[in-house]
Amino acid sequence: MADVFQRAETVICSILVKTAAGVLTDPATSMVIEITDPEGRYVVAAATAMTKDTTGTYHYDYTPASNAVLGVYRIRYTATDGTRVSIGLDDFVLEYGHGTV
Numbered sequence: 001m002a003d004v005f006q007r008a009e010t011v012i013c014s015i016l017v018k019t020a021a022g023v024l025t026d027p028a029t030s031m032v033i034e035i036t037d038p039e040g041r042y043v044v045a046a047a048t049a050m051t052k053d054t055t056g057t058y059h060y061d062y063t064p065a066s067n068a069v070l071g072v073y074r075i076r077y078t079a080t081d082g083t084r085v086s087i088g089l090d091d092f093v094l095e096y097g098h099g100t101v
Contacts, residue, residue: 006097007066014059015050015077015088024056027079027086033060034078038071050077070094 005011013033019025031052035044043062050058058077077088 002072002091002093004093004095005064006095007064007068007070009063011062011064011073011092012059013050013062013075013077013090014057015090017056017058017079017086024054026052026055027081029080029082030078031058032078032080034076035062036074036076037069038073039069043068043073046076047078064094068094070096 003011013035017025017027017031030047031050032047033044033050034042034046034048037043043064044060048060050060052058071094073092073094075090075092077090079086079088
């Protein structure tokens with residue numbers, strides 16, 4: 001089940017990058033994110049760099065606008081290590097908060 005957020009709450013998008021043996025590692029080329037809204041429009045452009053916390057641990061903070069479209073948002077994480085590309089997918093739901101319209 002997807003995490004649920006309200007408009008203007010910060011969504012912390014995070015991912016762990018591991019080797020085939022399960023060891024945390026950093027992709028040599030890039031670690032990027034893209035987020036699309038329920039209508040398929042980019043709200044975080046493709047190839048937006050993520051913040052490295054420690055080896056193999058990355059995050060990106062996304063705060064929807066107060067008038068953001070409600071529904072399911074799709075997250076795509078892309079780790080590029082030379083010619084090897086690994087993709088992770090996730091999602092979250094943006095819904096009305098109590099007492100908001």
